[in-house]
Amino acid sequence: xxxxxxxxxxGTSIAAVALTAMPAHAANPNTxxxxxxxxxxxxxxxxxxxxxFGTIVLPSGGTGLTSATVAVSAEDGSVTASCxxxxxxxxxxxxxxxxxxxLSGTRAVNVVVTIPQSARLYVDGxxxxxxxxxxxxxxxxxxxAATAAGTDNEHTVTLPNTGAAGSAASFDFNVGxxxxxxxxxxxxxxxxxxxxxxxxx
Amino acid sequence: MTKGWLxxxxxxxxxxxxxxxxxxxxxxQCRLCSSPVTxxxxxxxxxxxxxxxxxSQLDFAxxxxxxxxxxxxxxxxxxxxxxxxxxxxxxxxxxxxSVTIHGEPGRRVSxxxxxxxxxxxxxxxxxxLEDISADFSDFPALxxxxxxxxxxxxxxxxxxxxxxxxxxxxxxxxxYL
Numbered sequence: 001x002x003x004x005x006x007x008x009x010x011g012t013s014i015a016a017v018a019l020t021a022m023p024a025h026a027a028n029p030n031t032x033x034x035x036x037x038x039x040x041x042x043x044x045x046x047x048x049x050x051x052x053f054g055t056i057v058l059p060s061g062g063t064g065l066t067s068a069t070v071a072v073s074a075e076d077g078s079v080t081a082s083c084x085x086x087x088x089x090x091x092x093x094x095x096x097x098x099x100x101x102x103l104s105g106t107r108a109v110n111v112v113v114t115i116p117q118s119a120r121l122y123v124d125g126x127x128x129x130x131x132x133x134x135x136x137x138x139x140x141x142x143x144x145a146a147t148a149a150g151t152d153n154e155h156t157v158t159l160p161n162t163g164a165a166g167s168a169a170s171f172d173f174n175v176g177x178x179x180x181x182x183x184x185x186x187x188x189x190x191x192x193x194x195x196x197x198x199x200x201x
Numbered sequence: 202m203t204k205g206w207l208x209x210x211x212x213x214x215x216x217x218x219x220x221x222x223x224x225x226x227x228x229x230q231c232r233l234c235s236s237p238v239t240x241x242x243x244x245x246x247x248x249x250x251x252x253x254x255x256x257s258q259l260d261f262a263x264x265x266x267x268x269x270x271x272x273x274x275x276x277x278x279x280x281x282x283x284x285x286x287x288x289x290x291x292x293x294x295x296x297x298x299s300v301t302i303h304g305e306p307g308r309r310v311s312x313x314x315x316x317x318x319x320x321x322x323x324x325x326x327x328x329x330l331e332d333i334s335a336d337f338s339d340f341p342a343l344x345x346x347x348x349x350x351x352x353x354x355x356x357x358x359x360x361x362x363x364x365x366x367x368x369x370x371x372x373x374x375x376x377y378l
Contacts (some may be wrong), residue, residue: 028252031300034255034369036260036366037262038262
């Protein structure tokens with residue numbers, strides 16, 4: 001009787017081992033692909049103002065060995081000038097005008113603002129006339145550091161995430177620059193256009 | 202006396218333990234799969250289970266949508282891209298979804314996907330992804346290496362003035378023919 005009980009106990013233990021045996025590895029014939037999209041509104045960019053370097057009077061008998069430089073800050077329009085031998089209407093400490101851009105788009109999305117590194121000004125705006133180049137710069141305090149991209153500078157900016165749901169986000173930024181005029185530059189009224197663009201990243 | 206009784210018991214124990222040895226990986230029938238796996242004229246121990254692996258999502262990236270009117274953006278499985286209505290452009294970063302099937306080399310499989318799903322934003326808005334399709338024939342065969350890869354795409358329908366991030370899941374299943 002004792003031996004029979006012993007066998008019964010052992011049989012139960014073996015059955016327990018069989019029930020807890022590890023299952024074979026199960027592959028997965030079902031899965032879920034995912035689809036996603038980010039929907040944004042079109043970017044709108046407008047500008048006002050004018051980048052103005054004032055009037056620069058050339059010295060007589062210019063040889064091209066000297067030059068005057070006038071810079072207009074994109075931050076606040078403050079002027080820095082170096083006009084020895086010339087007469088400049090704008091001097092260091094003065095304030096001039098600059099281009100101001102207003103950009104709007106979808107909130108909390110990155111945009112890339114592209115500003116050309118330079119622009120060409122022609123006498124009377126006529127591309128067949130003498131020209132002079134000006135260097136351009138974006139407002140660093142708003143746009144951040146620039147990344148050179150060919151002949152342009154690119155700034156990546158995140159549109160603010162403020163305002164009512166569904167409303168556009170916007171911010172303004174300025175563009176300034178500097179001009180260097182040699183003492184033998186052809187006189188005249190110089191002006192020209194340049195293009196500032198913005199795209200979602 | 203005790204030794205004599207233990208000898209036959211020991212032999213019985215050995216026989217029973219041998220019968221509950223762990224099966225080799227991959228040979229036992231899968232009890233956890235929702236789709237049954239059948240292998241005519243093949244023993245269960247020789248059958249290789251089929252499985253899916255998602256390689257990439259169907260990603261429309263950024264869609265620029267005008268303020269009004271319905272629009273659509275299509276990323277077709279054959280690579281075609283087009284927009285209509287209030288959708289002005291598809292980003293160059295948009296990409297098709299991609300899935301790889303692993304199983305027995307040469308076996309034909311049946312792949313099932315819905316034709317339409319909804320994508321949802323975190324604030325509960327919805328858009329529709331329809332005409333979901335893939336770039337395979339009706340019952341493709343697994344290659345010599347036991348794998349088969351396919352791409353899938355679809356057509357998004359959006360309302361003008363809509364903004365935000367939308368996501369949705371596309372259930373995909375496969376089974377041997």
